[in-house]
Amino acid sequence: MHRSSEVKHVASYLNTRGCECFGQPCESHCPVLTDRTIHVQLKTFIKIRVKPDRTGVVTDGVKHSMNPFCEIAVEEAIKLKEKKLVKEVVAVSCGPQQVQETIRTALAMGADRGIHVEVSGKDYETLGPLQVSKIFAALAKKEQADLIILGKQAIDDDCNQTGQMIAALLDWPQGTFASEMTLEADKMKVVREVDGGLETIKIKLPAVVTADLRLNTPRYATLPNIMKAKKKKIANVKPADLGVDVCSRLEVLKVDEPPQRQAGVKVETVDDLVGKLKEAGRV
């Protein structure tokens, strides 16, 4: 089978995450990222602050950037295109006007076109994996995508659900936490990083794959590609156009900061230690 003519679209979902870093790399307070971030010099950024009404964190005036795992997903999609295994890479993001910047970054990396699903205001605050996966499922059908690659999870909510839900809604196979993906005829071989080690599976296309840390190292956009990105199209779509209701089934009751770390207590002997642990009900 001729892969390059069959696999038409690789849609890459970009999670735009907010972080309180005012344009600087955020890695210093977000430890679960690419290997590069370990080296970033310590910089002080404003701490993540819980909103006074405790319904969430403050996101006003905060610079948003592409979720690191989604960067890896975009990179993988572009690599497949460079190997001529896929014809077109479409970058999709759901959110307010600012996500267009994130889509443009994907275009500058080499995606062919973008789709901006407009969700703003209150709807955006309550937007979660279920609604996003419904939007994505609808888009996948509309665009006749053959492969959907996403980051395994967003580093602001750490849900790790969207990819899996999309697959379920579409009744497509899924390969999550991918550290390697290879197209073999009409199947995708995915090596998954799981707690027990590495699991290799083969899934039939169309399928959903979620990217894990070691899948690849995303490229820096080259200057010529940044220039080309300007001419690439970003289509605007509303969830209603896709027949999706973004109303949330979840209500956030409250958001609190983690409890302040308490001072420890020094003890003289092991017996004292056991005694104290028993007192605290820990033993």
Added chain:
Amino acid sequence: MSMSSALLPSTLGMAVGHGVRCLSQLAELPELHQMMRQTCRDYAQKELAPIAAQLDKDHKFPAKQVKELGAMGVMAVEVPESLGGAGMDYLAYCLAVEELSRGCASTGVIVSVNNSLYLGPILKFGTEEQKKQWITPFTTGERVGCFALSEPGNGSDAGAASTLAQQEGDEWVLSGTKAWITNCWDASATVVFATTDKSLKHKGISAFLVPMPHPGLSLGKKEDKLGIRASSTANIILEDCRIPLGNMLGERGMGFNIAMQTLDSGRLGIAAQALGIAQAALDCSADYAHKRTAFGAPIGKLQAIQFKLADMALAIESARLLTWRAAMLRDAKKPFTKEAAMAKLAASEAATFVSHQAIQVLGGMGYVTDMPAERHYRDARITEIYEGTSEIQRLVIANNILKEYQQ
């Protein structure tokens, strides 16, 4: 980016009008430039900043990073795509150099010299053949070029070049010594200025393209510098160095003109480098002001520190706007000599001022290598010297002012 129409004679009132029309462009960069700036910033943060201290310690040329920057198009920003460059404008180039210098000042100057001092004159004055031979291989980061104007006997006094070029048959024979040549130990070619007609004084200087290595061209010892140590600086010694006649750049006797025009643009690259160093020093100070406590509170609460930070930020922002304006004038093909001199002067003095104050804010920590403040201080100092000393910049500005007010 389009500028307003005719540049009116810049007597005060007219200059303000012109400035106001640029303001919206200065207030926020176009999207393309913002994306480009962000890419360079990301690269500098992730790939340059973590290794800058070690590169400085080892005096090591960042070959891997230069290749990566070449792949990104940053080593040849203004070169058209047909020749292998990124095909962007000079404002984009200044943004790139500033962001990269913020991560590592040495890498900033390596990028700047290749773009402005080597590729610049060839792009402007080279024949199509010369461009293919001397530009395209130098856009990828695989090869870098350098610019040999200064001599042991003359830096600011560039017109007194004593390096000679004599025609012998179908060859030029160059002899003499060039000094303080940035990149030379890592370069694969150089633009050399030599006297072809001593009697014509500065109008008798011509420019030549010489590959490196080449018989008759040898390098002096690597200078052990105060700062920008990862970039190599040394003498280039020419003894019976023979090159084909076709290696002359531009017309005979045009050399001084080529040099001056090249330096006009080059000084914007250095202004950008100085801005990057200054910004890095400010980053370091502001960060420290939040963290360090004294007298029961973070030192950022103390007015003495606040006034310093304000002065530092003001110096940088003013110099940055001057730099952007000069770059935009150049992109609009308007005269920009005075503005470029102002930008370089303001930015380099900002860099030395800000890095000096940064050490003061950090106190003892500013004096040790554990923090980058001492490296910024050392890196900043050269920006007031090379590509036109601060004194020369003042002369250029004054000459332009006097011309404007010509009786």
